[in-house]
Amino acid sequence: MSQTFQIHYFSTASSYTKKQTESLPAPLPLPKLFDLLESRYPGIKERVLVSCAVSVGLEYVDVDGNGDEDGGKGGGAARVIGPGEEVAIIPPVSSG
Template identity: 60%
Template sequence: MSENATFQIHYFSTASAYTGKSTERLPAPLPVARLFDVLEERYPGMRKAVLGSCGLSVGDEYVDLDAELGVGQSSEGRVVIKEGEEVAVIPPVSSG
């Protein structure tokens, strides 16, 4: 892995409005369990305003955030975002 290894993160809807960006690059590798901490450091208040109710995908796969963030009994997963991967922060979709 190179010294400047990164992954690309895409922000949609409220996540994009909060960050003022639609995409940016972050250092890789990064465990999904640490991603929200990194985003909170960059964008104070983002965890409560956006991340608490969003979904997350790494590549083409949705991530089980409860498992990754240690909510409940599950300790499965432990997804690590690797160099070159694409991550999407997806706010909840309303129906009606």
């Protein structure tokens, strides 16, 4: 298994990065995800990520590590994105 994880960008995140998916180096501590994306795509934190949800696998996660110390799962802010995992950046969705 490669030492990367897949990140999927949707809607405005995809428009900003001009990509739908890419591989990033793993392991990566979850709280460092937005900093890594900001270094690759300057301005993305302020313009896109502040309003996005993030999932790892099929579970929504709190990138900042705010909330319970252990996130109720013994991991919390210590969560690490491992090789082979899938991450999604999901902007808010509206309908009319």
